[in-house]
Amino acid sequence: MTEITRDKSSKDGQKVSSVGLEIKKRFIGIKELAIFLNIAKGTVYGWVYLKKIPYLKIGRLVKFDLQEIELWLKARKIKEII
Numbered sequence: 001m002t003e004i005t006r007d008k009s010s011k012d013g014q015k016v017s018s019v020g021l022e023i024k025k026r027f028i029g030i031k032e033l034a035i036f037l038n039i040a041k042g043t044v045y046g047w048v049y050l051k052k053i054p055y056l057k058i059g060r061l062v063k064f065d066l067q068e069i070e071l072w073l074k075a076r077k078i079k080e081i082i
Contacts, residue, residue, distance in 0.1 A: 027056070027063040036069075 030048075034041045047053040054068045 026066055028066060029064075030062055033064050033069070036066075 028036065030041055030044045034044050037044075044053070048055055048062055054065065054072055056063045056065065
């Protein structure tokens with residue numbers, strides 16, 4: 001998973017202390033998912049339109065839960081024939 005370390009200034013100019021704060025990114029957008037899966041963004045849009053991939057709508061935004069995407073990928077894995 002992607003790890004983000006934050007150490008930014010607040011809007012009023014005061015520094016926000018975040019020593020040791022790490023945020024693991026769980027929800028990603030269409031562009032990030034396309035990069036993660038190494039596919040075109042248009043393919044992701046098509047899968048969303050056809051409801052072939054698990055996604056969330058947050059207002060107008062389409063987001064993907066990385067944990068659900070990993071389970072979705074595992075369920076589609078082709079098993080080898082021995």
